[in-house]
Amino acid sequence: MPTIVVEVMPKAELLDPQGKAVAGALHRLGKSHFTDVRIGKRFELTVDDVNDEVIAEVRELAESVLSNSVIEDVVNIIVPEDVAAGETH
Amino acid sequence: MAPRVGVVTFPGSLDDRDAQRAVRLAGGEPVALWHGSHSLEGVDALVLPGGFSYGDYLRCGAIASLSPIMAEVIEAANKGMPVLGICNGFQMLAEAHLLEGGLIRNSHGQFICRDQVLRVENASTDWTSDFEQGQQITIPLKNGEGGFMADAATIERLEGEGRVVFRYVEVDPNGSLNAIAGISNERGNVVGLMPHPEHAVEEGFGPDTSAAMRNGTDGLGLFTSAISRVLQAA
Numbered sequence: 001m002p003t004i005v006v007e008v009m010p011k012a013e014l015l016d017p018q019g020k021a022v023a024g025a026l027h028r029l030g031k032s033h034f035t036d037v038r039i040g041k042r043f044e045l046t047v048d049d050v051n052d053e054v055i056a057e058v059r060e061l062a063e064s065v066l067s068n069s070v071i072e073d074v075v076n077i078i079v080p081e082d083v084a085a086g087e088t089h
Numbered sequence: 090m091a092p093r094v095g096v097v098t099f100p101g102s103l104d105d106r107d108a109q110r111a112v113r114l115a116g117g118e119p120v121a122l123w124h125g126s127h128s129l130e131g132v133d134a135l136v137l138p139g140g141f142s143y144g145d146y147l148r149c150g151a152i153a154s155l156s157p158i159m160a161e162v163i164e165a166a167n168k169g170m171p172v173l174g175i176c177n178g179f180q181m182l183a184e185a186h187l188l189e190g191g192l193i194r195n196s197h198g199q200f201i202c203r204d205q206v207l208r209v210e211n212a213s214t215d216w217t218s219d220f221e222q223g224q225q226i227t228i229p230l231k232n233g234e235g236g237f238m239a240d241a242a243t244i245e246r247l248e249g250e251g252r253v254v255f256r257y258v259e260v261d262p263n264g265s266l267n268a269i270a271g272i273s274n275e276r277g278n279v280v281g282l283m284p285h286p287e288h289a290v291e292e293g294f295g296p297d298t299s300a301a302m303r304n305g306t307d308g309l310g311l312f313t314s315a316i317s318r319v320l321q322a323a
Contacts, residue, residue: 010193014238015264017198065155068148068184070191071238 002050004058005078008067009040040075041066055079091118092319094312095132097162099124099153103140104175104287111287112136115312124156133319134171134215135162137178139231139285149192149234150180159185171215171315172279176232179271179281188272188281189247190239195232196264204296204305205230205284206258207270211251214277219314225258226307227296228289235283237265237272247272255282286311 010016019038026034043066047054055077062074094112096119098105109119120132124142129135142153153159159181166172166187174182182188195201206227209220220226239247244266247253255271263283271282286308289295296305 014193015196017194017196021198065151066147068151068191070183070189070240071148071193 001046001048002080004045004047004050004055004080005076006043006045006058006062006066006074007040007076007078008043008062008072009038009075011071011073014071050080091116092133092316092323093118093120093131094134094136094315095120095122095129096136096138097122097124097158098138099140099142099156101140101142101144102138102177104285105138105140107285107287108136108138108175111290111308111312112316114290115309115316117312117316122158124153124158127157127161129158129161129165134315135165135173136287137162137172137174137181138287139176139178142177142181145177145234148180148184150177150182150184153177154181154184163187166274166279169276169278171318173216173311173315174279174281175285175287176235176283179283180234182279182281187279188274189243190237190269190272192234192283193236193238194234195236195262200231200233201235201262202229202231203262204228205262205270207255207282207284208258209254210256211254211273211277213251214254214273214280214314215318216273216280216311216314217254218318219310226289226310227298227305228284228286228308229296230262230284232263232283235263235265237263237269237283239266244269250275254280255284280311 016038023037094117096108112119209224212220212222257268261268273280289308298304
């Protein structure tokens, strides 16, 4: 069944303590050339049928439920190519 | 008749019984409410307690903010009922858009638990009228995601309209902007804060004071304020 992917990241201007902790661990492994790490979320929404209405619904839910616009940004919505010829964020 | 104050229990609530106890010690009648119900049981005020509702999945308070009872909580809040959100309850109020801003992981990345000094910046809300403006109180703070965030325009508006209700004193324990510990809505009936007033309501069970160990009861004032407000309105 088709899956629509929604990717959410903490707002760029906010500190991401999780990412900072991982960056610290990489640094301790000698990988300090990775100067920054940020951690976000990936949602995979499976539906029976992908159509324009469902895609619009996902865009709305991405903003209203899957993310909180005060602290996060929806950075990408990926629709399966075969059902939505080139339709991406 | 003592004002009836509802305390909503969600899956993962931890401090619901402490909040009920605080209501009782403040002279109110606690009413246990359940997240899955659509009834507020005719209560006069509401407390959304602390804890880790739904395991903090998605975002802290986000799934709880979509619970059945939240429809009634939002309706009652918009009609002026006193509503207090403590810690996870504050996160729910933010997710439900009853309060502005959002809470993110503490800037130092660690869970923090300490007795915290706060300054009452607005003593005219439904939950702070028994305090003096500028009064300092000490109540426990315990959270991992208590960093208050909002965009610059929102922060400026909250500050300008006196809607910063509590501010951290001496130390900003979690990286909150402007050391904001708690805010209110425009009307002043909805208040949310990260620290826990319900854990400082009875001598022997609160923060240490200069007089004696665990004798702090500074949290009681929030509950007596709302109860007085309900009695005045009756």
